[in-house]
Amino acid sequence: MIEVLWDVIFPQRNCTLCHASGFFSSRRPWCSHCEQCLEDLKSNQYICSKCGKYMEDDLQVCLDCQESKPLFSIARAVGPYEGGYRQVIKQFKFLEKKKLACRMAQMMADVVIDTPGYWPLDVVVPVPVSQEGMISRGFNQSELLARRIARYIRVKLMPEVLVRIKMVPPQRDLSREERKKNLINAFAVPNNEWVKGKNVLLVDDVYTTGTTARECSRVLYDAGANRVSVIAWAAGKGF
Ligand SMILES: [Zn+2]
Numbered sequence: 001m002i003e004v005l006w007d008v009i010f011p012q013r014n015c016t017l018c019h020a021s022g023f024f025s026s027r028r029p030w031c032s033h034c035e036q037c038l039e040d041l042k043s044n045q046y047i048c049s050k051c052g053k054y055m056e057d058d059l060q061v062c063l064d065c066q067e068s069k070p071l072f073s074i075a076r077a078v079g080p081y082e083g084g085y086r087q088v089i090k091q092f093k094f095l096e097k098k099k100l101a102c103r104m105a106q107m108m109a110d111v112v113i114d115t116p117g118y119w120p121l122d123v124v125v126p127v128p129v130s131q132e133g134m135i136s137r138g139f140n141q142s143e144l145l146a147r148r149i150a151r152y153i154r155v156k157l158m159p160e161v162l163v164r165i166k167m168v169p170p171q172r173d174l175s176r177e178e179r180k181k182n183l184i185n186a187f188a189v190p191n192n193e194w195v196k197g198k199n200v201l202l203v204d205d206v207y208t209t210g211t212t213a214r215e216c217s218r219v220l221y222d223a224g225a226n227r228v229s230v231i232a233w234a235a236g237k238g239f
């Protein structure tokens with residue numbers, strides 16, 4: 001509903017990705033050429049059957065997951081963290097094009113709907129934003145996505161289930177090991193009753209090293225969740 005209003009008040013005359021002119025909307029923020037490019041980027045790619053990362057070879061399971069099996073049951077993304085997928089996340093997150101959440105969430109919901117490994121589901125939970133992100137952007141991008149995904153798949157949204165309890169320095173420049181250490185005990189479930197016995201869909205914008213998704217899953221399982229699965233807009237490369 002809000003999107004419809006947005007589209008009326010702020011009509012979009014250019015493709016978000018290639019800037020070609022035309023008539024666009026929150027449901028169709030990019031042109032059919034760019035839509036095809038996104039489609040092509042993800043087709044014919046090998047993905048890790050566990051975490052959904054994109055791989056050069058058909059290994060079935062990436063080295064990360066072979067080394068230490070994630071607790072979550074399945075993680076998938078709409079596409080690889082490159083090209084248009086990367087551009088979209090940049091615009092959404094850093095240029096605050098919140099309207100993009102509409103189409104992004106729809107594509108994420110489609111992946112969940114079409115992948116049997118996700119079902120059944122009871123609650124949708126966004127990854128809580130870091131203080132750094134909240135201060136610089138003032139919104140939690142994962143919650144914007146989660147809210148719409150919950151609506152599309154008709155599953156209850158519960159953003160209060162997971163909270164950040166630790167100030168975490170920016171993750172960007174850290175090694176994988178440092179990231180992992182950094183995130184230990186960064187999240188908590190304030191009330192175990194909210195997740196006890198529930199099948200949880202965790203929503204994140206990007207799945208890169210997987211440390212955040214892994215740590216959130218651990219906390220959710222500790223609180224008594226029955227099953228945790230993860231959906232992201234884009235996933236990084238696995239080896
Ligand atoms: Zn375009």
Ligand SMILES: [Zn+2]
Nearest residue numbers: 048051062065
């Ligand atoms: Zn993997």
